[in-house]
Amino acid sequence: MNYNEMNKEKLIQILMEKDKILRELRLKNKKLNYLASIDAMTRVLNRKSGLELLERELKFSKINNTNIVVCFVDVDKLKYINDAFGHEEGDKLLINTALILKESIRKTDFVIRMGGDEFLVVFPQTTMKEANKVWYRILKRVEESNENI
Template sequence: MKYENTDKETLIKILIQKDNILKKLYLEKEKLSYYANTDVMTGVLNRRAGLEVLSDEFYSSKSNGKNIVVCFVDVDRLKIVNDTFGHEEGDNLLINVTNILKESIRKTDFIIRMGGDEFLIVFPKTTMKEVNNIWHKICKKVDGFNENNTTYNLSLSYGFYEYKQEIKKKMSINDLIKEADAEMYKNKLKKDEF
């Protein structure tokens, strides 16, 4: 009888150890997945992972008939901030930009760091009217940042593209991004004219 209790206790200990090992492995897998899909500095999706999610949303939009809006965002004068105040301050600027964007978008929206000073915000199942309200919030937060920052002014160039179901032409993800990028470039040129 005593022998049976010892066997049960040993078995329980082994099962608890196995459970603890599985929990640790799961947490490590989650951590690896996070680092594989996330831009470490800004905490938003990296380009590879973000484009995969965008692809899923884009094809979902095509099949369910819902609009999708993408916004290409460029942080103006990041190079000047890096050259004048150092790369650490440039990194802080990018972090502040992503925080402003993350605080302003909806839970269903997501941000992709395309590289350097360029981001793509994806607004699934929405219209430009709704996105304009969100962008207004972003502009207010940028203004607030600039009021509290005496070192330099934060400025964003941006361009939107709305994929509507009525658009019957074939579009790819790259076409979607190129359209938003072209709109951003027009916006940037207008700023440079002043």
């Protein structure tokens, strides 16, 4: 093997290694972006990322003259639960609430944890009739959850 062939092989090896490193960096960057946009406890969009997405959806809705439904959710008696049973039980309630919301909505909808016990559920390009169908599913799940307590 001559010197030029060795240099070509070495160059190919270096380029393949570079591509591998770039793929790993892209994957790590994607994971970091995801983690930066999600509320660590409830695993729904955090306030900052959620409001940015909501703003984009509102602009889209205005430009395309489509409906958007935004619902406010407040978890009742969270302070009482925290005081009476401890913050761990309050956290469980918030996690369960977020899970019910996430599992009940459609793929096009999203949930934002605004902070504390407050959530927004956003239904882009949706009528009130369609949003009410989803709310019925949510209420049914909440009732079922309460029966298990």
